[in-house]
Amino acid sequence: MTSTRYTVDDVMTKAVVTVTPDTEFKKIADTMERWKVTALPVVEDGDHVVGVVSEADLLPKEEFHDHPPGMIDTMHRLGDTAKAGSVRAEELMSSPAIVISPGVSLPQAARLMATRRIKRLPVVDADGRLKGIVSRADLLKVFLxxxxxxxxxxxxxxxxxxxxxxxxxxxxxxxxxxxxxxxxxxxxxxxxxxxxxxxxxxxxxxxxxxxxxxxxx
Structure with missing residues (x-):
């Protein structure tokens, strides 16, 4: 007999709000506000995860709203300046998405988040289909x-x-x-x-x- 080992499947959120690659900027922002989330998995072809779009991906549009990026910004922040002109999820998202399997232990999930400096992970099955999402807060549920x-x-x-x-x-x-x-x-x-x-x-x-x-x- 061994001690109970909790996995990502035990703590993840299974009802996940998603967008598709062609979802437009305003719809992404509206979805985040409506569901009070800070990131959305981007899925296509039967819930296959192709990326993640977060608030950080949307912020450059606001940052450069009053003035277009100059040459220095363009040189040093190529990714952000590109996103400032993007209008769909496929242009804004981080891809490929960093994902995790349901059977992974909570310490492993925590290490992955810490190493990659991310706050949440889409949870996918062996075929890459979305099964849920796990956040830092979810990993702390065992302490309750x-x-x-x-x-x-x-x-x-x-x-x-x-x-x-x-x-x-x-x-x-x-x-x-x-x-x-x-x-x-x-x-x-x-x-x-x-x-x-x-x-x-x-x-x-x-x-x-x-x-x-x-x-x-």
Whole structure:
């Protein structure tokens, strides 16, 4: 038995608002405002993701609205100045889109977002079809798990497994995601393993392992 591993599929938003490559600028802006989102997957041919258009992609049009980009802007910000004159999603979007699979673990998703400096990822199946979208906020949902559930999982996946005969001598408490383990165990060499298993439970913020060895004779 292993500790529950949450994946992108467990936390992603499955009802996703999308646009197509030929969606015009004003419609994109209107859709973002209506649905209170900051980015939209661009799909075609049966929900295949071909790109992502975000608020950042729309901003150059406003930035250069009062004055056309000069030579220096054009040289140093070629992408932005090009987008300032764009009118459809296919011209504005970032492509190819950085996507992720539903079965990817939450730590892997977090690392990808951090590495690529992005706030959200379209979730696609093996054929590249859109299944949902996962954001930074979604990855934090596991930290909203009730403390009682977390304590029960630590006991089941850590304490009961490592100390099957003496597990009743170990007390597990969780407050605001912070776990505390107290009690006496027969083998002190297994205490670090227990602490690691407890910390591996999704939603646990920290572990204070105060387990001790047998009472001296």
């Amino acid at each position: 798990r009730p403390d009682d559930d977390l304590a029960a999982e630590i006991r089941r996946e850590a304490v009961d497994r490592i100390f099957p005969r003496s597990h009743r001598d170990v007390k597990v408490s969780v407050t605001w995601g912070a776990a505390t383990l107290t009690g006496r165990v027969p083998d002190t060499t297994l205490i670090p393993v227990t602490a690691r298993l407890a910390l591996a439970v999704e939603g646990i913020v920290s572990v204070d392992c105060r387990l001790e060895g047998p009472q001296p004779a």
